[in-house]
Amino acid sequence: MTHTSLPDTFLWGVATAGHQNEGDNSASDTWFLEHTTPTLFREPSGPACRGYQRWETDLDLAAGLGLNAFRFSVEWARVEPERGVVSAEALDHYERKVDGCLERGLAPVVTFSHFTAPHWFAAAGSWTAADAPARFAEQCDRVMARFGDRVSHAVTLNEPNLEQLLQAGAKLPAEAETLKRRMLEAAAHAAGSAAYASANVIPAHRQDEFQAAFTRAHRAARDAVKARRGDLPVGVSIAIADEVALPGGEERRDAKRAAVYDHWLREARHDDFIGVQNYERIVHGPDGEVTPDGERNGMGTVIEPASLAGAVRYAHEVSGVPVLVTEHGIQTPDDAQRAAFVPAAVEHLAAEVRAGTPVLGYCHWTLMDNFEWIFGYGARLGLHEVDRDTFERRPKPSAKAYAEVVRRHRGPRGGCAPS
Template sequence: MSETFAPDFLWGVATAGHQVEGDNNTSDTWFLEHVTPTIFRDPSGRACNSWELWQTDLDLAAGMGLNAFRFSVEWARIEPSPGEFSEEALAHYEALIDGCLARGLAPVVTFSHFTSPHWFAARGGFLDPESADLFARYCGIVMDRFGDRIALAVTFNEPNLCQMLSWANLPPFIADLERATLEAAARAAGVSCYRVGNVMLPEDFAAMTEGMTRAHLAAKAAIKARRPSLPVGLSIAIVDDVALPGGEELRDRKRAEVYDHWLDLARADDFIGVQNYERLTYDASGEVSLPTGTPVNEQGTAVEPDSLRGAVAYAFARSGVPVFVTEHGISAADDTLRAGFIEPSLAGLGQAMAAGIPVLGYCHWSLMDNFEWIFGYSRHLGLHSVDFTTFERTPKPSAAAYAAAVAARRTPTAKFREGLIASS
């Protein structure tokens, strides 16, 4: 195993600001959580209280023998009002960066993990003609403060998620409630168009894709202007779509609608982030039903460790750039499913690498159970459980399983060094 995973391979966990920090009350998502009606099952509230307990979280990651930590900086905290930048927020994230480095963890920073400032959404979000420049300005402020200490930069997290969910055969009431939520937000904000990154209307898909594409390019230019050697990419949600005889046309149409624009865009980037949670199989009649007794996750899809290998293989085949697995995991209240899922998943990733696919690193989602967007606190993807009253973190057996899987593959003396990735 060790011959496949290089000494500088990044082994990490992933988190996202709004999902763990708590009280992100100048954000668009917070605003949507509190309108009526709302698609969000629960308000995020204090989440995991990671704004205060970030050192505890870094200690958990380091204690698992990891060498990377992926997190997002929250634009809404850094620029709560247009053109006004918060020294408190910048200092907080700078301390988080330095805390990573002090523990030998490579800081993998996401600049937009779905959330944006409330004022930005009230302008129409990425439908606004000035959105790319506004996003790039924010990215530049972040880079000026601590960009010299970032290991990898991810501009966007899953800009294709809503298109992917449009293939999920969700009941019609969900689409109706999403539309009602955005309409309620527009009324409450006193604007005609309130738009966010993870609740989209089908008629906006094309324009939102265009807006986020322009924003990615502008952000990358701003980042590279300040540090040309810093690897920059974006992360997309990607199912391992498998075609049985007769299912090829359907699979390829889904790929064209959901992934290929972003994979083609990534050809000019330093890497493509892959976020995989499932495999779906298609035949001439459509999606193939699961055999009776198949273990399933909380979303009702099969627990399939080999899906990671398949998703990584397609992402590389289309984009031609190195892959970073920025998220991979399983939504399951039964932690024995997760604990048994990790080792075979990583074995499959090793097979992909042995076949010649360059992979920079792997981050498991997530360090701990957290606020899972419209599902609120009803989903369980963490290696640690959280008491959402006391905020105590408790390791699950899967945390030890992941640590063991990493230890079996990681060069014992390998430790992240600042500049290691950027200089490669």
């Protein structure tokens, strides 16, 4: 595999998220839920990785890998911590971050909502409120007005189908669903509201309601972004496994695709790209999911480097628009697995591009070990480890492996691997 197997315009990046990296996102709905009793979250996010203060260091790490793109979220809860109260300091911060990306040769890929939203928004009906699309569009507009002229790609929502994917695969035990409902009921009581909701802890019985609400919000956000800058590529990112059928398993596979992915892939026909976030392959037999033999990742599924290419292929087939890999990685405490997995997955992706599937870029999840939502700091997906006391970032061997993949593809433009 050589660097000529992918176009010169290909984006090589890492993906990050504000709440998971920045720390002390205390005006957000997720922070409120982390401190609710009972809570589904293993531990509170607290200072996370101190990314709000250390953003320049983190951009330097990305640039040092030879990357040319950096995906991050603008935290709505920081920009509008109270309804109608806009923080100039927060907008200044994110503008400096965009400019810092450009100074380092990194295309800023901005996510407008990476699961989190302001606490006031969650307590006032969250995404299902009648005025939610307008409120979200206002946030997108103020961000675009400040630095939209310098953004490379815009992602409206991060994985609005995640809960459907988790529930379709029974990834969470029944007791977790019960605890989720109890947490949200307690949060509503504490907030003095009729209900409380957040984008990545949605009860099973509200899935259809939230899918419709997220769709309205995505469309409103897309319109707001395009009103400010019509040439900016806009899309939504979805969680998507590579669904594979053994003989007799086609009906089950197709039902899973229809229930979890197809709504958003059809919606993406009106967008400029579809964001694909892939972590695993699911194999369907005539009687249900089948677990092949092989080495497992931290999610308990078999490690399959070809899963990304398969997910990308299906996403493009249904949507008809180019694909941007907004997340891909592996949950594992064994970094040797990651160091082997990433180059192999990119090789399969390059083959898919050569076969004709339009792929705009690849953003690895994630730059460093961080707060992984309900799993806290136990899950490991980063190219760098983070000292939980000093917040020092230290490269893992997988960082060097990814840098080498990028170097081979980008040639002398690619920068240096970490030592």
